[in-house]
Amino acid sequence: MTVDVILTTYQGAILGPIARVLGYILQALYAVLATVGIENTAICIILFTFIVNALMMPMQIKQQKFAKMSAIMNPEIMAIQEKYKNKKDRDSQQKMSLETQAVYQKYGVSPAGGCLPILITFPILFALYRVIYNIPAYVPQVYDIYEGLAKALMNANITVEALADKEYIKTATYVVNQAVNNAKSHGANINYYIDVLSQYSDSSWKALSSAYPDMKTAITETASRAAHINSFLRLNIADTPSIKSVSIIIPVLSVITQIISMKVSMAGSPQQNDTDNPTASTMKTMNTVMPFVSGFMCLLFPIGVGIYWIAGNIFRIVQSFCINIHFNKLDMEEEIQKNVEKAKKRYEKMGIDPSTLENVAKQRTSNIQKVEKKSTGVSNAAKKKPQSSMKKSGNVKYKEGSIAAYANILNREDK
Numbered sequence: 172m173t174v175d176v177i178l179t180t181y182q183g184a185i186l187g188p189i190a191r192v193l194g195y196i197l198q199a200l201y202a203v204l205a206t207v208g209i210e211n212t213a214i215c216i217i218l219f220t221f222i223v224n225a226l227m228m229p230m231q232i233k234q235q236k237f238a239k240m241s242a243i244m245n246p247e248i249m250a251i252q253e254k255y256k257n258k259k260d261r262d263s264q265q266k267m268s269l270e271t272q273a274v275y276q277k278y279g280v281s282p283a284g285g286c287l288p289i290l291i292t293f294p295i296l297f298a299l300y301r302v303i304y305n306i307p308a309y310v311p312q313v314y315d316i317y318e319g320l321a322k323a324l325m326n327a328n329i330t331v332e333a334l335a336d337k338e339y340i341k342t343a344t345y346v347v348n349q350a351v352n353n354a355k356s357h358g359a360n361i362n363y364y365i366d367v368l369s370q371y372s373d374s375s376w377k378a379l380s381s382a383y384p385d386m387k388t389a390i391t392e393t394a395s396r397a398a399h400i401n402s403f404l405r406l407n408i409a410d411t412p413s414i415k416s417v418s419i420i421i422p423v424l425s426v427i428t429q430i431i432s433m434k435v436s437m438a439g440s441p442q443q444n445d446t447d448n449p450t451a452s453t454m455k456t457m458n459t460v461m462p463f464v465s466g467f468m469c470l471l472f473p474i475g476v477g478i479y480w481i482a483g484n485i486f487r488i489v490q491s492f493c494i495n496i497h498f499n500k501l502d503m504e505e506e507i508q509k510n511v512e513k514a515k516k517r518y519e520k521m522g523i524d525p526s527t528l529e530n531v532a533k534q535r536t537s538n539i540q541k542v543e544k545k546s547t548g549v550s551n552a553a554k555k556k557p558q559s560s561m562k563k564s565g566n567v568k569y570k571e572g573s574i575a576a577y578a579n580i581l582n583r584e585d586k
Contacts, residue, residue: 181301189298194309213403220482279510320393321364339375372410408475421477422469428484429462435491
């Protein structure tokens with residue numbers, strides 16, 4: 172086996188290292204299954220998807236926890252937004268921002284709490300897709316299947332571009348296009364040949380065998396070995412689903428499992444039927460459209476990618492059931508108190524007196540709607556005080572323009 176197999180792995184600055192780590196997991200998984208006589212990339216993809224999703228489960232729990240907290244906080248936040256609806260001046264906007272921040276502080280959560288887990292999981296999912304799309308680049312045992320034929324084709328001066336011709340591959344994938352571009356830029360390399368051959372379907376192998384009859388034996392043997400490891404439920408995972416064959420079940424299952432997955436995950440969110448919440452309305456639209464988008468995409472990509480999507484959906488269905496059961500048993504008041512204590516420690520490290528925002532946070536939604544406040548400026552007493560780089564409250568000093576300083580002003584005005 173050639174030692175430069177690493178050249179065909181994805182080399183992106185961010186996704187590249189993640190893809191290589193995931194590649195080691197897939198390589199180890201394939202090796203373990205091979206010891207018990209199971210050499211099947213589809214089964215590896217399914218187990219691999221389960222393992223990686225399980226590793227990301229803590230972030231999913233955090234995201235679900237934030238959704239629960241948001242359902243409790245939203246009435247207060249929406250009341251604040253309504254209160255400042257027609258006030259566009261700078262002071263009113265600052266006060267709105269501060270009151271919103273105070274609500275988050277009261278519940279001990281960060282406004283970015285719901286986005287952070289998603290931002291972390293996205294690179295992992297994209298890297299996972301890169302690995303699954305080009306398994307030979309990450310699994311030496313699969314690489315070996317194509318190596319002999321790739322050398323023979325290269326020695327016969329058959330170019331990578333010729334192998335990627337539409338006669339063999341009707342719709343070129345990213346892997347194929349990248350291999351062709353690399354070959355044009357860097358010259359012939361066995362890795363680029365393997366990249367293209369690994370994307371071949373049954374019809375591609377037949378066309379290649381007909382085009383090069385003197386290499387028919389090597390092509391047939393390689394096609395047979397590739398079909399063995401790519402066979403799943405009598406489907407070749409390198410093929411593209413067709414509405415004229417049983418492979419159409421892949422897009423159909425992708426749509427069905429994603430609909431179920433979204434319904435189960437939303438079942439734990441009290442916001443799902445909140446028609447007054449624009450975010451909830453947007454999410455409902457996305458949940459309706461996205462399953463059918465994924466089904467359509469399955470018709471364009473190899474079956475192996477569809478299996479990956481289906482496996483991920485099934486895992487998320489089970490995961491959402493477990494998370495919902497877990498959160499139904501939680502005492503949210505106790506969780507809020509824990510969050511508040513953690514938030515206090517964060518504010519103290521930042522040099523902000525937690526009690527300042529805490530006083531503002533104690534104001535309930537009912538009070539927010541009833542109390543009439545000034546729309547612009549600060550109190551007259553505050554205006555008469557000489558300006559300095561620090562605002563004072565008792566023995567506590569606040570840097571001018573800081574959240575704590577505005578909280579102190581707002582807190583004094585509310586009294």
